[in-house]
Amino acid sequence: MAKVLMKGNEAIAESGIRAGGLCYFCYPITPQSEVAEYLSRRMPEVGGAFLQGESEVAVSNMLYGAAGAGVRCWTTSSSPGISLMMEALSYIAAAELPCVIVNIVRAGPGLGGILPSQGDYRQAVKGGGHGDYRCLVYAPSSVQEAVDLMPLAFDRADRYRNPVLIIGDGMIGQMMEPVEFREQEFPSLPEKNWATDGCKGRKPNVVNSLYLNPVEEEQLNRKLGEKYARMERDEVMFEEFNTGKPYRALFVAYGTTARICKTAIKKLAEEGIDVALLRPITLFPFPSERLNELAEPAEFLLSVEMSMGQMLEDIRLATCCRKPVHFYGRQGGLVPSPEEVADEVKRLLGSAKGDR
Amino acid sequence: MVSTRRHEGDWVHADRLLASLRRVVVFCGGFGTGKTEVAVNFALLLARDGRRVRLADLDIVNLYFRSREVRRYLRDMGIEVLVPEERLVNADMPVILPEVRGALEHPDGNLVLDLGGDPSGARVMASLAGLVPPEETATWLVVNSRRPESESADAVLRMLASIESASGLRITGLVVNSHLADETTPAIIEEGVRLAAAVHGAGGPGIIFVAMERRLAGEIDAGALGYPVIFLQREMLKPWETGGHPARADEH
Numbered sequence: 001m002a003k004v005l006m007k008g009n010e011a012i013a014e015s016g017i018r019a020g021g022l023c024y025f026c027y028p029i030t031p032q033s034e035v036a037e038y039l040s041r042r043m044p045e046v047g048g049a050f051l052q053g054e055s056e057v058a059v060s061n062m063l064y065g066a067a068g069a070g071v072r073c074w075t076t077s078s079s080p081g082i083s084l085m086m087e088a089l090s091y092i093a094a095a096e097l098p099c100v101i102v103n104i105v106r107a108g109p110g111l112g113g114i115l116p117s118q119g120d121y122r123q124a125v126k127g128g129g130h131g132d133y134r135c136l137v138y139a140p141s142s143v144q145e146a147v148d149l150m151p152l153a154f155d156r157a158d159r160y161r162n163p164v165l166i167i168g169d170g171m172i173g174q175m176m177e178p179v180e181f182r183e184q185e186f187p188s189l190p191e192k193n194w195a196t197d198g199c200k201g202r203k204p205n206v207v208n209s210l211y212l213n214p215v216e217e218e219q220l221n222r223k224l225g226e227k228y229a230r231m232e233r234d235e236v237m238f239e240e241f242n243t244g245k246p247y248r249a250l251f252v253a254y255g256t257t258a259r260i261c262k263t264a265i266k267k268l269a270e271e272g273i274d275v276a277l278l279r280p281i282t283l284f285p286f287p288s289e290r291l292n293e294l295a296e297p298a299e300f301l302l303s304v305e306m307s308m309g310q311m312l313e314d315i316r317l318a319t320c321c322r323k324p325v326h327f328y329g330r331q332g333g334l335v336p337s338p339e340e341v342a343d344e345v346k347r348l349l350g351s352a353k354g355d356r
Numbered sequence: 357m358v359s360t361r362r363h364e365g366d367w368v369h370a371d372r373l374l375a376s377l378r379r380v381v382v383f384c385g386g387f388g389t390g391k392t393e394v395a396v397n398f399a400l401l402l403a404r405d406g407r408r409v410r411l412a413d414l415d416i417v418n419l420y421f422r423s424r425e426v427r428r429y430l431r432d433m434g435i436e437v438l439v440p441e442e443r444l445v446n447a448d449m450p451v452i453l454p455e456v457r458g459a460l461e462h463p464d465g466n467l468v469l470d471l472g473g474d475p476s477g478a479r480v481m482a483s484l485a486g487l488v489p490p491e492e493t494a495t496w497l498v499v500n501s502r503r504p505e506s507e508s509a510d511a512v513l514r515m516l517a518s519i520e521s522a523s524g525l526r527i528t529g530l531v532v533n534s535h536l537a538d539e540t541t542p543a544i545i546e547e548g549v550r551l552a553a554a555v556h557g558a559g560g561p562g563i564i565f566v567a568m569e570r571r572l573a574g575e576i577d578a579g580a581l582g583y584p585v586i587f588l589q590r591e592m593l594k595p596w597e598t599g600g601h602p603a604r605a606d607e608h
Contacts, residue, residue, distance in 0.1 A: 003536055003539065004502050004503065004536075005388060005500065005502045005503055005535070005536055006503075006504065007387070010504075030419060030448045031419050031420070113446060114419050114446060114448045115420075115446060170419075171420070171594070171595065174418075174419060174420040174421065175420070175421070175594055176388050176421075176537065177537055178536045178537055178538075178539045256595065256596075259594075259595075259596040260595055260596045262596065263596040263597070263598060267598075336595075337595065338595075338596060338598065
């Protein structure tokens with residue numbers, strides 16, 4: 001199929017359908033409403049289900065129900081809407097159900113604004129909902145990557161029986177880029193013999209997250225913990241940029257800011273300053289091991305975010321605080337420019353030498 | 357600040373294009389066809405040609421990459437930009453300025469209207485019905501053959517009909533802006549010209565001009581396309597893209 005030009009939100013919608021996500025619930029919110037608009041048109045054409053709920057609370061519980069019935073289901077929203085889904089997300093994780101949730105992040109906290117942000121890093125990576133659960137979290141940095149990650153997200157949700165988040169800042173949802181939809185092959189999945197899809201001739205399946213027996217609840221927590229450990233072992237994804245030759249500093253950035261760092265790296269190289277980039281594609285699991293290796297030759301690390309430095313703790317943990325970890329970011333919907341980022345590197349290199 | 361000399365490198369067959377020009381020029385089209393890039397460049401071209409130009413951002417559908425993002429640059433270039441007041445410029449609501457009504461009635465200079473995409477974006481014109489004088493208005497549909505909904509001449513004609521129905525305007529010409537962002541090739545532009553010619557052949561309006569990025573000027577014989585050509589300087593840049601003009605982020 002020839003490449004076409006698509007907006008991130010439309011492309012995510014189309015890729016979700018192609019990945020078999022034929023059951024979609026939503027409540028519109030800027031800047032991701034184009035996903036819902038697109039699917040309201042497309043789902044009837046492909047025999048899927050499109051349902052706009054009365055709120056994000058309703059939508060997330062529809063997701064809980066549909067996932068329990070064993071169908072590939074998903075939703076998309078933006079920051080405040082995702083917050084409203086957190087209770088159900090915890091239930092879905094506890095009941096070990098697969099689903100995909102896309103968060104096209106906008107400026108916060110609170111109602112915030114409609115411009116792009118990465119301020120939901122902690123919510124996505126550290127929990128958001130209550131209890132000992134985690135989500136596998138993917139962070140695309142182009143429309144093509146968002147398209148490619150959708151089938152993977154559905155596959156991993158089914159394989160781990162766990163919710164999978166895709167988080168893109170507003171830019172990923174709103175910008176237009178060339179894309180192609182490529183077939184992806186995955187090994188076959190285990191049968192969903194736990195689904196509440198009719199029990200004629202067998203014992204009913206039950207989807208529940210209430211445990212009155214603390215021993216059973218502890219067993220669930222430990223089982224989930226093992227699952228998240230398996231994700232940390234098997235699911236780490238990242239991209240390296242400019243790491244093939246000596247470098248003085250290492251950027252750590254995901255999504256849109258990683259692309260800004262790449263432009264900054266090219267600008268700095270013209271001035272004879274070599275800087276490399278590690279771009280986490282999975283935010284959980286975080287690419288800690290590789291980051292620790294790449295930090296070794298660098299004088300310092302610089303996290304570039306459209307938030308107040310929410311990723312800093314993970315970077316410091318990964319590198320055991322062996323290197324200085326600095327932060328540069330813009331907030332509120334503003335996006336750092338490559339020039340600002342390059343200037344910050346030069347300022348830090350200058351101050352490291354003591355001439356500033 | 358504004359040169360009144362015609363820059364020959366900006367366009368091909370400028371006189372033919374200017375013959376199609378009317379006092380009011382409306383750029384409409386499917387979502388993501390590049391209306392804003394074309395409208396902004398067209399306004400800049402008219403300003404460089406020594407004309408008085410107003411540009412109104414009537415995009416009430418899109419949220420990012422609207423012409424209001426480059427309003428300061430356009431103002432520096434001598435273009436009067438009609439966008440919502442600063443405190444509402446990023447508001448998630450459809451603001452239609454009273455000044456646009458005034459500009460439609462204003463007799464001198466050119467008014468360029470940049471509509472939002474699809475029929476839903478064009479619907480804003482219905483609220484200005486009666487103010488747009490048909491004989492003084494050119495309404496041009498921007499076509500990009502690389503958008504999924506521009507897959508055939510029939511699909512473009514359907515889009516044209518639904519935009520006409522939503523806006524109350526009659527579309528008088530086609531603008532070919534066939535592109536795949538950084539991956540645009542001469543073949544994609546030629547494909548767009550063929551598509552638009554097929555639309556015209558099937559009863560649609562004719563091609564007014566072909567738009568292409570300036571970097572492609574050396575790769576394609578623009579004169580041989582047989583239509584006026586405008587070379588675009590990309591202004592609606594992504595944050596990591598270089599070129600254009602600085603300090604866009606701080607325009608918010």
